[in-house]
Amino acid sequence: MIDFLIRRCIKDADNTSDVRVRTRYGALSSGVGILCNLLLFAVKFLLGTLSGSIAITADAFNNLSDVGSSAVTLAGFKMASKPADKDHPYGHGRIEYLCGLLIAFFILMVGIEFVKNSVEKILHPEPILFSYAVLAGLVVSVLVKLWMNRFNTVLSKRIDSPSLAATAADSLSDAMATGVTMISVIASAFTDLPVDGVIGLIVAVMILKAGYGVAQDTLNPLLGSPPDPALVKDIKERMLTYPDIIGVHDLMVHDYGPGRIFVSAHAEVPANGDILSCHDTIDTAEREISKALNLQLVIHMDPIETECEVTNTLKRVVEEVIAGVDKSLSIHDFRVVIGPTHTNLIFDLVLPIESKWSPKEISDLIDRKIREVDNHVFTVITVDRDYV
Structure with missing residues (x-):
């Protein structure tokens, strides 16, 4: 059924890197x-009215809010597909995330309203009319929502869409909420306790939880979440397949919305290599990797001394010292400047995001440890952060 809908409604459905296909x-x-x-x-509102159940009515309005959410999602995809312009040179892809936040707001407002209504129902309970028709309607509703969860999960995976993944999660929470509502309807046939209000409150809490989850999932990319480790690994491995590229560092990934990923990286090349040949290699790598991974890659070329024995020896000394201090640290752009009275070791020290060290603290410690090994050298350390 899902594949049939995709084939019938989406032209060129497999070309998911095309913004127009994503919009479809x-x-x-x-x-x-x-x-x-x-x-x-319509079905739940009718059932809730006939049975007098606040839990069913709450569930009905939750579905109505989902109508608004779907409309916002549609508008978001349309706006996100707009091409880049002078005011938005990186495109409009993040509108999809903003729409996700708006959907989260709708969900949270519905949840808050039904917390209020459910508490009122607990304090002032009213009898619920039990019927098998009501129960059957709720069973059908659960099945529909489970199918919608599966449907949106398939679509979200095909185009790697956080907003459709959020919609799928929302459908699953709706199915759970309706299942809880069914329990309240069945329980009302056996007790006069205010089960309906209590269950309505549980449904409201589930709605609030779903809203919070959607907000978190869509807010993280806007604030700047770390890139997919698999993507980072893929980029590095592809770069290292090219001749002349012997190392990669300072890789940064900027996400401006689905299909709009910009990447920068430093490629280490032999300092004694032919600069024109290396430049041609870098251009080729940028072009081919960008096309293969559907992103924009910019590579900076860093010449690295590979044949100087003094440089290589001093680099090994520095790496051993750093490993003895903290194995999560690494270095790059290592250079040696030899003078008449002392030698300068110049390098960048990469500090992981979660590291306990402050830049000054770790720089001073590394400098002291290196000078304990050789007091004729001085260090010039630039502390980098690892953004991947």
Whole structure:
């Protein structure tokens, strides 16, 4: 069924790197979401009214909020597909994340409202009319929501969309919420206790939890979440397959929305190599890796001394000292400047994000440890942060 809908509704469905194809996936998800949620709202609102159940009515309005969420998702995909302009040179892809935040706001508002209504129902309970028709309607609702979860999960994985993944998670939480509502309807047939209000409160909490999760998932990329480790590994491995590139460091990934990833990296090349040949290699690597991974890669060329025995020996000494201090540290851009009275060791020290060291503290410690080995050398250390 899902594959049939994709084939029928999305032209060139396998070309998911195309922004227009992504927009069609978003439109399909939104269209199905609007249709299903409108039907579920109508059915649940009718069942809630006939049975007098606040839990069912709360669930109905949760589905109505999902209609708004689907509409926002559709608008978000449309706006995110706009090309770059002079005011937004990196495109409009992050609008998809902003729409996710708006969806989270809708969900949270519905949850807050039904916390209020459920507490009122607990304090002033009203009888619920139990019927098998109501129960059957809720069972159908759970099945529809489980299918929507599967549907949006498939779509989100195809285009790597955080907003569709959030929609899938929301559908699953809706199915769970409706399942809890079914329990309240069944329980009402056996007790006069205010089960409906209590279950309604549980549903409201589940709605709030779903809203918080959606907000967190869409806010992280806006604030700057770390890149996928698999992508980082893939970029480095591809770069190292090119002749002349003997090392990679200072790799940074900037995400401006799905399909709009900009990457910069420093490629280490032999200092005694032909500069024109190395430059041609760098250009080729930029072009081929960008095309293969659907991103924009810019490579800076760093010449590295590979044949000077003095430099290599001193570098090994520094690496051993650093490993003895903290194995999570690493260096790059190592250079040696030999003078008449002393030798300068110039290098960048990479400090992991989670490191306990401050830049000054670790620089002073490394300098002291190196001078304990050889007091004729001085260090010039630049502390880098590891952004991947």
